[in-house]
Amino acid sequence: MNKSELIEHIANxxxxxxxxxxxxxxxxxxAVKSTLKKGNSVTLVGFGTFDVTKxxxxxxxxxxxxxxxxxxAAKIPKFRPGKALKDAVK
Numbered sequence: 199m200n201k202s203e204l205i206e207h208i209a210n211x212x213x214x215x216x217x218x219x220x221x222x223x224x225x226x227x228x229a230v231k232s233t234l235k236k237g238n239s240v241t242l243v244g245f246g247t248f249d250v251t252k253x254x255x256x257x258x259x260x261x262x263x264x265x266x267x268x269x270x271a272a273k274i275p276k277f278r279p280g281k282a283l284k285d286a287v288k
Contacts, residue, residue, distance in 0.1 A: 234275055244282035251276050 199207070201223070209219035230248050233240050239249040255271040279287075 242280070244280050246277055246279040246283055249276050249278065250274070 205216055205220045205223055208214075208223060209216045212219065214222075230240050234248060234250050237250060239247055241247045250273050253272045253274050256269050258267050258269045259265065260267050
């Protein structure tokens with residue numbers, strides 16, 4: 199399912215227009231992004247948790263030349279599914 203299909207699905211399920219559905223989805227995505235950027239997590243009970251983890255710098259190799267390089271430390275967004283979501287997929 200892509201974004202436009204998700205917007206259409208939300209519009210049909212909630213009995214709202216596609217435009218309103220699109221705005222709601224953008225608002226949700228924006229809220230998750232801004233919360234993660236602040237270093238906080240977003241927990242949706244029954245669905246899952248969006249969180250930020252820190253990845254330490256590490257050694258790597260340039261695939262073209264084979265030379266050793268250092269990969270910078272980074273903050274990485276993660277998603278952990280909740281129990282209800284895991285059970286629904288089984």
